[in-house]
Amino acid sequence: MKSNKTIIITGTSGGIGFVLAEYFGKKGHKVYGLSRKTAESPYFITIPTDITDNNQVQAAITKVLNDGQNIDLLINNAGMGMVGAVEDSTKDDIWKLFNLNLVGAVQLMSAVLPAMRAQKNGQIINISSIGSEMGLPFRGFYSASKSALDKVTEAIRYEVSPWNIHVCSLHLGDIKTKIAENRVKTSVSDPYKITFSKVHDLMNSHVDDGTEPLDVAVYIEKLILKDHWKAHYYFGKFGQKIGVPLKWILPQRLYEKLMKKYNKLD
Template sequence: MSKVVLITGGSSGIGKSVGEYLTIKGFKVYGTSRNPKNYTDSKFPIVALDVTKPETISACIAEILKHETRIDVLINNAGAGITGPIEEIPDEEIKRNFETNFFGPINVIKAVLPTMRHQNYGLIINVTSIAGYMGLPYRGVYSASKGALELITEAFRMELKDFNIEMTNIAPGDFATNIAAGRYHAPVLEDSPYKEKYGNTLKTMDEHVDEGNDPKQMAEAIFNVINTKQPKIHYKVGAFMQKFSIVLKRILPDKTYEKLLMKHYDL
């Protein structure tokens, strides 16, 4: 029988690429979007879900279980970018980002766990970010929200061992998607002490996304994880130097690594 896969944020970017790839490979895929009516040409069903609204999560799970007897794989892919000097990002935007990138995935996990526990099987893949392994300048809130999801996955894994439910993280680097367009950008203020350096860093970040890898690489990585009997705790997918930056953070003195980051962003 084909495995049933639920992908949050499956209407565009990495989620869409993963959904299409898994569909071709024979999986029964359900994606989600806040506005599924906008994606009638999707190659797999799109169900309404907003990860910041628990009632829509429950409704989405119930809708899928009307058609399927189980949910084998959950891919927590929905997320949002955010940039800006931490001092200047409004508190409500910081909270909104954590609602999407941290609390949202946790609530989706909580919603599928009863089903997975009942079927005595499940795999949960949390899509985080290489940015979650380090505090990046002018991306600090994003780094923190993704890093929090990485850490809570480690705890969750141990709590779920008795139920034959696996959980893992996949941290992508920069991929050519529309994430920059949907990202919250704190405005570059004329009278801001961060104006010049934040403005330059913003351009650099957008260039990295535009020049990013094909999201099919993420789809292939997720396919391989699904077919792995005992997934690792952490996976990284992206350009060599992006993945190597995590290694450097582990082995270099903190201030040396900080200097490398600042040089990279021309700070």
């Protein structure tokens, strides 16, 4: 990897994004972090940006270009979770989630692509989830928002490959961050309260026992050295990654039975 890449990472005020930004900054890359809050770090520059506001996104990318930088790599990392029963989810909550996890990420891609086309190269990593490959109980809209981004990723690969621009989804398993605190939480109605509470405790314990964000940085460092990218990469604990091929291989009833067991729903 060349030592002076310019990397834009969204969601760098905490969690995975902060660790990625510091990691690549320490390695000598020029890193710009886009988030609403600013995390102090000598290793990257924060441009305070709400990525759901396209004017702010455009202004941030203009600032990077005005600094005289190419844009070598975009890591679309900003995102949030949402928990609650599908039945109880409000239109406002669903929109808020999709507006960040899907529309925000797309706005970033649209903002960097003119520069990447002009320089005839570029890399874009859309941070997705292993949970985008299956409808997770009480996280249906989170799965759906990441799954929607995956489909856009698959489509845009065909559109931008003539300019040597590579795009992929990086599906993460549970990573130890504050994502659980930052999730949109819908109110849970009585019929779902008991099962929701079991699944909710379990999902939070999975995040607490998750992989370290630093391991994601090391994985991405290797990924960006590759000349050709697949559309999908999976990173996380074996017990979570295996859920993806099992969904394709196993009879559906058996797969759902296993998912119920895994989620303590049986």
